[in-house]
Amino acid sequence: xxxxxxxxxxxxxxxISVQKTLQDLTIDNADYVYYxxxxxxxxxxxxxxxxxxxVLITDLSFEEDNTIQQITNGIDLIKATRxxxxxxxxxxxxxxxxxxxxxxxxxxxxxxxxxxxxxxxxDHLKEALRAVYNHKSYQPSDVKQSIRxxxxxxxxxxxxxxxSLLYQGELQKNIPQCLKRRNIKPSSxxxxxxxxxxxKETLGFTKNEQLAVYCKExxxx
Amino acid sequence: xxxxxxxxxxxxxxxISVQKTLQDLTIDNADYVYYxxxxxxxxxxxxxxxxxxxVLITDLSFEEDNTIQQITNGIDLIKATRxxxxxxxxxxxxxxxxxxxxxxxxxxxxxxxxxxxxxxxxDHLKEALRAVYNHKSYQPSDVKQSIRxxxxxxxxxxxxxxxSLLYQGELQKNIPQCLKRRNIKPSSxxxxxxxxxxxKETLGFTKNEQLAVYCKExxxx
DNA sequence: TGATGCTTTACGGGAACCCGTAAAAATCAG
DNA sequence: CTGATTTTTACGGGTTCCCGTAAAGCATCA
Numbered sequence: 001x002x003x004x005x006x007x008x009x010x011x012x013x014x015x016i017s018v019q020k021t022l023q024d025l026t027i028d029n030a031d032y033v034y035y036x037x038x039x040x041x042x043x044x045x046x047x048x049x050x051x052x053x054x055v056l057i058t059d060l061s062f063e064e065d066n067t068i069q070q071i072t073n074g075i076d077l078i079k080a081t082r083x084x085x086x087x088x089x090x091x092x093x094x095x096x097x098x099x100x101x102x103x104x105x106x107x108x109x110x111x112x113x114x115x116x117x118x119x120x121x122x123d124h125l126k127e128a129l130r131a132v133y134n135h136k137s138y139q140p141s142d143v144k145q146s147i148r149x150x151x152x153x154x155x156x157x158x159x160x161x162x163x164s165l166l167y168q169g170e171l172q173k174n175i176p177q178c179l180k181r182r183n184i185k186p187s188s189x190x191x192x193x194x195x196x197x198x199x200k201e202t203l204g205f206t207k208n209e210q211l212a213v214y215c216k217e218x219x220x221x
Numbered sequence: 222x223x224x225x226x227x228x229x230x231x232x233x234x235x236x237i238s239v240q241k242t243l244q245d246l247t248i249d250n251a252d253y254v255y256y257x258x259x260x261x262x263x264x265x266x267x268x269x270x271x272x273x274x275x276v277l278i279t280d281l282s283f284e285e286d287n288t289i290q291q292i293t294n295g296i297d298l299i300k301a302t303r304x305x306x307x308x309x310x311x312x313x314x315x316x317x318x319x320x321x322x323x324x325x326x327x328x329x330x331x332x333x334x335x336x337x338x339x340x341x342x343x344d345h346l347k348e349a350l351r352a353v354y355n356h357k358s359y360q361p362s363d364v365k366q367s368i369r370x371x372x373x374x375x376x377x378x379x380x381x382x383x384x385s386l387l388y389q390g391e392l393q394k395n396i397p398q399c400l401k402r403r404n405i406k407p408s409s410x411x412x413x414x415x416x417x418x419x420x421k422e423t424l425g426f427t428k429n430e431q432l433a434v435y436c437k438e439x440x441x442x
Numbered sequence: 443t444g445a446t447g448c449t450t451t452a453c454g455g456g457a458a459c460c461c462g463t464a465a466a467a468a469t470c471a472g
Numbered sequence: 473c474t475g476a477t478t479t480t481t482a483c484g485g486g487t488t489c490c491c492g493t494a495a496a497g498c499a500t501c502a
Contacts, residue, residue, distance in 0.1 A: 012343040013238035020237055034340060063339055095316075118284055119255060122233040167434065169427040173488065188451045193490070206390040212430035213388060213437045394458065409481045414460070 001025055001133055002089075004051070007032040008039035008058040008077060009093065014117070018057060018093065021122045025129060036062055036071035040080055043088070052085060055132065057125075060094040078109050089132050091115060093125065098219045106139065113138035153202045155220055158184055159195055164221045167212050172196075222246055222354055223310075225272070228253040229260035229279040229298060230314065235338070239278060239314065242343045246350060257283055257292035261301055264309070273306060276353065278346075281315040299330050310353050312336065314346065319440040327358065334359035374423045376441055379405055380416055385442040388433050393417075 005027055009015040015032050022030045031053075033039045039058065046052045060074035071077050078090055091113035092105055105111045113128040115121055115138070128138035161184055165175050172192065179187035186195075196208065205211050215221045226248055230236040236253050243251045254260045260279065267273045281295035292298050299311055312334035313326055326332045334349040336342055336359070349359035382405050386396050393413065400408035407416070417429065426432050436442045 010340050011338055012341050013242070013338060013346075014234055015238075016241055016343055017234035017237040020241065021234070065340065117232055117234060119231050119286060120233050122237055125234075166428065166430050169431060171488075186450060190451055190453090191449090194450090197490085207387065209387050209429050209433035210390060212434050216434045217437070392458075407480060411481055411483090412479090415480090418460085 005030045036077040055089045226251045257298040276310045
């Protein structure tokens with residue numbers, strides 16, 4: 001099993017239980033920090049001392065407080081880490097359940113495991129560590145399930161651009177110009193109207209307000 | 222210090238760390254459950270056995286899974302509990318940070334302490350237990366702070382009703398009828414327009430879509 | 443090449459919404 | 473009760489949005 005692990009997690013209670021979970025796996029050399037900047041320092045220092053960490057277990061969202069930080073969230077921490085230690089195994093431990101976000105973590109940021117904070121998260125974390133140790137990636141089944149669920153409507157690039165612009169306060173009649181400026185293809189006012197209608201009809205909405213809230217909650221905009 | 226405590230928390234990792242926190246306070250007789258229904262059973266049985274719990278520490282949101290539950294969230298658990306054991310001390314331990322929701326817990330549901338899952342939550346939980354043991358209520362300072370912060374705009378009953386109706390898909394021109402049906406006072410179309418304009422102007426928005434997302438995120442609708 | 447089907451665009455009438463003004467109603471002080 | 477102030481309502485013209493239809497663009501295939 002892994003020997004040297006770093007935990008980056010701002011919630012004290014989560015941090016404590018991750019420590020305990022690692023103890024159960026007889027991993028004694030686990031360090032824990034509450035800020036991304038600290039995590040990055042520890043990772044750097046470990047490399048300098050020629051005793052690098054094998055695994056980083058990190059949360060995604062870190063709350064701001066009065067101590068100013070350079071790195072403010074898990075994704076930026078992962079990006080920064082990749083630059084100095086590309087082979088570090090990364091397991092993300094977060095409440096995030098939106099498939100689009102989790103997919104990105106694997107596909108764009110190349111993480112090795114994802115454990116969602118939920119009913120059996122401590123057990124899942126153990127499974128994840130074992131899987132990653134055996135050079136497999138770990139993604140719990142319920143996430144894959146919700147990927148399927150989510151396919152109630154397949155949002156295209158245009159769809160997301162349109163709703164984003166609306167949410168930013170753009171007038172509908174001005175959206176064609178914005179789309180043309182960004183070289184997004186169907187850009188006429190008719191097309192914008194058509195896409196909006198299709199989205200609303202598919203999702204059972206009648207007003208743009210509902211659509212905006214829906215997209216915002218899903219993390220699409 | 223308290224002797225007999227029940228923990229209702231669906232996240233295994235949070236549950237573990239609450240247990241550990243109670244151990245630190247040398248509270249050995251702490252039971253823990255992962256479902257509200259179980260919590261309610263344990264509370265009932267303890268009363269039947271004439272050895273009732275002194276404190277309930279509970280989360281607010283419990284995730285659904287394949288086991289169907291009667292009580293599905295912390296607030297309903299608190300309500301049910303109040304009916305069978307009104308003097309039970311209740312400490313809520315949740316990620317919820319919206320002041321309107323937390324205020325309700327104290328004012329409507331009469332809880333004794335609130336600890337937000339955050340950077341020093343384990344320490345705060347200890348403080349809360351000590352405070353409640355000394356017959357004081359416990360509400361961390363950062364919540365009170367955010368109550369003040371939130372006062373960028375004071376939403377009235379009408380405001381919330383209007384945005385809710387919009388979010389439910391009601392046409393703006395039909396909202397006056399809805400308001401009259403509910404006996405909400407300024408109900409003319411002009412008033413609706415005026416309130417909407419005031420809200421948007423104060424919050425720096427130009428479109429209803431932005432307002433709807435804002436209110437939804439704040440838990441106002 | 444030209445016929446065919448699909449997507450995108452253009453346009454126009456009507457509905458909903460925005461905004462300013464003014465009347466009506468409610469509130470309040472003296 | 474009266475007059476002044478504020479709040480609420482009523483109304484109208486201009487803009488934006490909705491929606492249906494028709495034309496234009498574009499790829500496919502005989």
